[in-house]
Amino acid sequence: MSVAEKSKSYRAVIQECIEALGKEHNPSAQHQQLLDVVTEGHKILWFCEALYFVDESKDSALSLLRDWLRVHDDGVDQAVQSYLDGGDDTQFWQVVSRLAAIGRRDDATELVQTRIQNVDSRAMGAAALGDASSSEPIYVAEAALLDAPPDTAEARLDGQFRVWQEECIATLEALEVKSGDDHLGLLLGVLGGQPSALQKSCRSWEELFVAGYLYTRLGGDPADRRKRSFEIASAFQPTHKALLALADSNPPEAIVVLARPGEYFYSAHLADLFSRAGKVSRQNWHTVHHFQFP
Numbered sequence: 001m002s003v004a005e006k007s008k009s010y011r012a013v014i015q016e017c018i019e020a021l022g023k024e025h026n027p028s029a030q031h032q033q034l035l036d037v038v039t040e041g042h043k044i045l046w047f048c049e050a051l052y053f054v055d056e057s058k059d060s061a062l063s064l065l066r067d068w069l070r071v072h073d074d075g076v077d078q079a080v081q082s083y084l085d086g087g088d089d090t091q092f093w094q095v096v097s098r099l100a101a102i103g104r105r106d107d108a109t110e111l112v113q114t115r116i117q118n119v120d121s122r123a124m125g126a127a128a129l130g131d132a133s134s135s136e137p138i139y140v141a142e143a144a145l146l147d148a149p150p151d152t153a154e155a156r157l158d159g160q161f162r163v164w165q166e167e168c169i170a171t172l173e174a175l176e177v178k179s180g181d182d183h184l185g186l187l188l189g190v191l192g193g194q195p196s197a198l199q200k201s202c203r204s205w206e207e208l209f210v211a212g213y214l215y216t217r218l219g220g221d222p223a224d225r226r227k228r229s230f231e232i233a234s235a236f237q238p239t240h241k242a243l244l245a246l247a248d249s250n251p252p253e254a255i256v257v258l259a260r261p262g263e264y265f266y267s268a269h270l271a272d273l274f275s276r277a278g279k280v281s282r283q284n285w286h287t288v289h290h291f292q293f294p
Helices: 003-021 029-053 061-072 075-084 089-101 105-118 137-146 153-157 160-174 183-191 195-201 205-215 222-233 241-247 251-258 267-276
Strands: none
Touching: 003 029, 003 267, 029 061, 029 222, 029 241, 029 251, 029 267, 061 205, 075 089, 075 105, 089 105, 089 183, 089 195, 089 205, 105 137, 137 160, 137 183, 153 160, 160 183, 183 195, 183 205, 195 205, 195 222, 205 222, 205 241, 222 241, 241 251, 251 267
16 A cells, blocks of 8 residues: 555544544533544644645645645635625635635636626626736636636646746736735736735635645745745744644654644554655654654
8 A cells, every 4th residue: 555545544534533523412522622633633644645645646736735725724715605795895805816825716716707797897708818908807817717727737847837827927017016906916916926915815824835835836846845835834823833844844843743642643643654655764663753854
């Protein structure tokens, strides 16, 4: 069994535990604490899988990170619902930019197109991405989102993604506004991968790390992407120190952080996966403090 398959196996078992624990209608404090710990384990193992164990021939780190965030951070979904319940124009653009930043461009596009159907605009038809000066912002936003290439590693390696981002930045410059100075400028800055726009659009360390990983203009090397995403995400504090260590390419530190007796039972599984992947060496099995990078 490959490391990626082993990771999925561990994660599936933990998911079953979460579902079983979640069936309790009136959980005690101890029961809720156990559920929180198990959920945290699922979150951290999935994060590791995306960054270190993914088999790119079968899965995509990009899609794993998007799915990971969607399951373990519902803040943006709450923001979308708040807008749908009667939000204003500012809230609409904030939600669209936030969805786009974390890779949910299909959801952002759906919101934009729904608004187009409901708004009486003077601009008729979708504007061309490079012809923004005479177009309504909503149509420029739609065109930019629809022109995005498939969100795959291949699209990044062959230059499609970079070309699209450059077109977004060119449109932003044609509008003669700076990223974040207006609603459309913020969205175009996000799509173009500008760190300042990503930081303004995201609301948590997890969101910003994923945004940095998705939109960084670096090549396909995972270590470079982790480093760049880690730097961008420093604008927020992570919810867990282990995530910080993992993002900073320090699995041994993450294992030590997690190895608190009676609490983070899955640290041994994490150590096993990193050992199988050749990311840590073991001088002594009886304590995780002996794990070191080879």
